[in-house]
Amino acid sequence: MKVKASYSTRQRAVILDILRQAGQPLTAQDIHERAMQNHAGIGLATVYRTLKTFISQGDIAQVEIPGASPCYEPTDRGHHHHFVCQHCRQVFDLQGCVHDLHDLAPQDFQVERHEIVLYGVCPDCGRDESAHTDD
Amino acid sequence: MKVKASYSTRQRAVILDILRQAGQPLTAQDIHERAMQNHAGIGLATVYRTLKTFISQGDIAQVEIPGASPCYEPTDRGHHHHFVCQHCRQVFDLQGCVHDLHDLAPQDFQVERHEIVLYGVCPDCGRDESAHTDD
DNA sequence: CTCAATTCGAGAATCGATTATCGTATTTTG
DNA sequence: CAAAATACGATAATCGATTCTCGAATTGAG
Structure with a gap:
């Protein structure tokens, strides 16, 4: 059972970078908006897909806060x-x-x-x- | 602007009672299920309506827990x-x-x-x- | 460069929680 | 008890968050 390969794409780099630069947890929406500003053209679906990938790799964690939308932040x-x-x-x-x-x-x-x-x-x-x- | 009257109904008594007896926060689903068991025939919509009423009266509070469904508990x-x-x-x-x-x-x-x-x-x-x- | 694997984007679809709808039933008031 | 106000029940609709779909674009290996 080989692990599925993982391409390194512009989108992934951007999303991880946004999250690292942020200094605070961001929602998927936040990330999407910032991605649109900084580098046009990242779909919301891609944001979620990418977050999921990073989470399973342990690079990003989801933060659930009562009364707030789910946020994401780097695990480091x-x-x-x-x-x-x-x-x-x-x-x-x-x-x-x-x-x-x-x-x-x-x-x-x-x-x-x-x-x-x-x-x-x-x-x-x-x-x-x-x-x-x-x- | 008079405050809307509030009838005392079997359903409201039951729901408040369930919540008081529980000793722990319950979800709307929990309440609904228990209400169905103890006294047949309380709709889920009624559970939500009633919770809302009690919340606005200050008798019940919503408890949001990361990773759990919204719960409700008495405020006392x-x-x-x-x-x-x-x-x-x-x-x-x-x-x-x-x-x-x-x-x-x-x-x-x-x-x-x-x-x-x-x-x-x-x-x-x-x-x-x-x-x-x-x- | 070429091809297969992987990922992307946009929008539809889904999911759980909650609210709205509307005809019927219950509670109050007198 | 009768009428008016309020609440109920079942289900459809809505809402925000997330996932799925699928044709198009990108990436990595040779």
């Missing part, structure tokens, strides 16, 4: 968590973690991993907010 | 978090919380709330697992 960023801006819906990476986290579960639960998501207002939107006082 | 349980069993996909309530959590975000982010989700194996599935050693 180590353990970290996320912040979701309730204004612009963007997802940001956070550094660090907290301990004692697994103690939240009773003894008879085996905890294998955890997710932490902070919600609030990002710096950009915070600036707007103080000006508008809207929402 | 105070601040708590959740555990998702990677085997049976059930969502459990956890008591307690951790501090220093909001420090994860840089100063210029306004943190308003947070979510913590632990993933692992629940007691029931852990028992099975040790017997089968499968998965």
Whole structure:
């Protein structure tokens, strides 16, 4: 059973690059839009196909955030968590973690991993907010 | 603008009761199934309609968990978090919380709330697992 | 360069969750 | 109990995310 060959294409390079440059998780839509801007002509289907390929190769991970669309990010960023801006819906990476986290579960639960998501207002939107006082 | 009246119906009582008895967040499907068992004849549409009503009244809250279907739970349980069993996909309530959590975000982010989700194996599935050693 | 393998693009199709539709049934009010 | 307001049930429709389809284009080996 030989592993199916994998061609290196412009599209794949672009998508991986976008994700690496981003510094924050992006949705498939985000990636698609940026790909269209930077280098015209990448179909949404291709974005999904490519993400899938990279995910199975372990280069990219899907990030699911309650209240946000599924995002994708490179796997080389180590353990970290996320912040979701309730204004612009963007997802940001956070550094660090907290301990004692697994103690939240009773003894008879085996905890294998955890997710932490902070919600609030990002710096950009915070600036707007103080000006508008809207929402 | 008067607030729309709200009739008290068998269906609403049943749904709220199911949710209160459950002790853990349930999906709309879960609720529907249990409602069918306990008291025949509650449509899925009614489940959603009723959840929506209760949510707007503040009696029920929707719980979104990455990797799980949207769940619903009574709001009278105070601040708590959740555990998702990677085997049976059930969502459990956890008591307690951790501090220093909001420090994860840089100063210029306004943190308003947070979510913590632990993933692992629940007691029931852990028992099975040790017997089968499968998965 | 040539050919076979692989990938692409655009749009249709699918999927799970949720909402809308509409005729019927139930709850309130008096 | 009668009438009006509200809710129900079954199913079709919708929604966002993702996958599939298939003819055209690109890539890698020789």
